[in-house]
Amino acid sequence: MSSIKIRTKRMDGNTQIRMLIAHPMEHGRNRDTKTNALIPAHFIQELTIKHNKNVIITGNTGANISKDPYFAFTLKGGNVGDKITISWVDNLGNKDTQEHIVN
Amino acid sequence: MTDNRRAFIKKSVAFSGYSIIATGGLLASPEASAEWLAETTSTDILQQTIKRLFKDQKIIESDKIDIQIPKTAENGTSVPITVTSSLNNVEGISILIEKNPIPLVAKFELSSDLEPFVSTRLKIAESSAVAVIVETNEGFYTASKKVIVTLGGCEL
Known part of the structure; x- marks a missing residue:
């Protein structure tokens, strides 16, 4: 199952894009409660959002974003049936991509 | 008994010596530590x-x-x-x-x-x-x- 959940909503001629990504977003200063060892940093570094084939958002994110990050953006216009592609890359090189059709 | 006591005195003297050096080292440079704090604000x-x-x-x-x-x-x-x-x-x-x-x-x-x-x-x-x-x-x-x-x- 993909780690990205996407919801879109048509509002006043605009399209709201909301996403929820399952990710620990560890900043590397937390300690394991049992072993007291530092938990290594593990967070999303790059977020890319495409509308059809155009890149509309590129984001550099850090570990100051909460665990299981949520983002929302508003696209001017947008039609039913448009394709939204969201992908992320984290600091350990993991990746995920998810596509969504505007409804 | 006396051996024990001597060892104890030796150790305690050595330990207090270390602690004096340690605190002295910290107190010796108040200016440096002030700068460090200013840098990390x-x-x-x-x-x-x-x-x-x-x-x-x-x-x-x-x-x-x-x-x-x-x-x-x-x-x-x-x-x-x-x-x-x-x-x-x-x-x-x-x-x-x-x-x-x-x-x-x-x-x-x-x-x-x-x-x-x-x-x-x-x-x-x-x-x-x-x-x-x-x-x-x-x-x-x-x-x-x-x-x-x-x-x-x-x-x-």
Whole structure:
């Protein structure tokens, strides 16, 4: 199952894009409660959002974003049936991509 | 018995010697430690981050940036923030938290197809100002808002 959940909503001629990504977003200063060892940093570094084939958002994110990050953006216009592609890359090189059709 | 006592005295003398050296070493340079504290104050880290990100660009305070964030956050692990702006031709939005160990939260580059609107959730370590820098094709604008955090978001 993909780690990205996407919801879109048509509002006043605009399209709201909301996403929820399952990710620990560890900043590397937390300690394991049992072993007291530092938990290594593990967070999303790059977020890319495409509308059809155009890149509309590129984001550099850090570990100051909460665990299981949520983002929302508003696209001017947008039609039913448009394709939204969201992908992320984290600091350990993991990746995920998810596509969504505007409804 | 006497051997034991001698060993004990020897050890205690040696130990107090060490502790004198240790405290002396710390106290010997009050100026140095004062400098170190000045360097690590958070506003400086914020200024350095801004400098590194925007390279001496002029950043102007603006009231056209609206930050919606709770005034007091009970739990610093997840503080919702929504940034909107009435500035024209917005190209990027950056969010920074003044007192977090690493101030930069995120830097988004938005294409012209997007409204100047970003919403997300933040981790905030302690009560601090949250600054937003909006990049337009005419220049850089900033606004900030203070948040009181009752339970820090970095040790959790």
